[in-house]
Amino acid sequence: MLDVILVGFMGTGKTTVGEVLAANFKRPQIDLDDEIITTAGKSIKQIFADSGEVAFRQLETQVLKQAFTKNGILSTGGGVVESAANRELLRQTAIPVIYLQTEPAAIFQRLKSDDGRPLVQQLGEVGLRKLWQRRVPLYQQVATHTITTDTRTPQQVSQQIQQLLGQEVLSHEI
Numbered sequence: 746m747l748d749v750i751l752v753g754f755m756g757t758g759k760t761t762v763g764e765v766l767a768a769n770f771k772r773p774q775i776d777l778d779d780e781i782i783t784t785a786g787k788s789i790k791q792i793f794a795d796s797g798e799v800a801f802r803q804l805e806t807q808v809l810k811q812a813f814t815k816n817g818i819l820s821t822g823g824g825v826v827e828s829a830a831n832r833e834l835l836r837q838t839a840i841p842v843i844y845l846q847t848e849p850a851a852i853f854q855r856l857k858s859d860d861g862r863p864l865v866q867q868l869g870e871v872g873l874r875k876l877w878q879r880r881v882p883l884y885q886q887v888a889t890h891t892i893t894t895d896t897r898t899p900q901q902v903s904q905q906i907q908q909l910l911g912q913e914v915l916s917h918e919i
């Protein structure tokens with residue numbers, strides 16, 4: 746079964762922290778973006794360009810459902826909370842859902858030169874901030890715990906999650 750699910754806006758460190766947690770707990774890491782790329786046979790940027798965001802969101806819901814049948818640490822994509830069906834899945838589960846919370850200015854600094862996220866290029870800093878404001882309540886709705894990452898390294902964030910969930914995660918290891 747899944748040990749923990751990481752949610753949060755783009756650039757909050759879900760993928761990076763997921764990798765650290767998976768290494769520390771010797772558990773598989775599942776990243777929804779990677780699952781989408783494997784399923785579609787192309788990059789996220791290419792999926793957006795060829796088929797648009799709606800098609801991307803359909804794939805995202807499909808791989809989220811499949812992820813619930815797998816083992817390990819699940820890193821979601823920032824837009825997973827856009828779908829009411831996805832939010833329901835995340836709210837219903839007994840698996841801890843950790844919201845990585847980061848201020849938009851720090852997020853933009855982390856992502857401004859990354860061209861793998863189509864929405865960053867489409868929206869720019871002002872648009873990204875608006876999207877962040879709209880999504881914050883959605884992350885809060887699905888999360889069981891919140892950790893701020895602005896001034897923490899991915900290792901420190903992982904340690905904090907391990908402290909929060911140590912018993913629960915370790916109990917699935919055996």
Ligand SMILES: Nc1ncnc2c1ncn2[C@@H]1O[C@H](COP(=O)(O)OP(=O)(O)O)[C@@H](O)[C@H]1O
Nearest residue numbers: 754755756757758759760761855894897898899
């Ligand atoms: N806590 C952090 N402090 C500084 N930079 C970070 C932190 N977490 C992630 N990053 C950097 O931000 C970028 C996005 O991280 P990533 O893990 O891909 O985020 P997400 O999966 O949430 O979009 C990467 O360059 C990563 O190294």
Ligand SMILES: O=C(O)C1=C[C@@H](OP(=O)(O)O)[C@@H](O)[C@H](O)C1
Nearest residue numbers: 754755756778822823824862863
């Ligand atoms: O917030 C979003 O809508 C998106 C976030 C990305 O994942 P990360 O949050 O891992 O960057 C990726 O799924 C896609 O570019 C769309």
Ligand SMILES: [Mg+2]
Nearest residue numbers: 759760778822
């Ligand atoms: Mg990611």
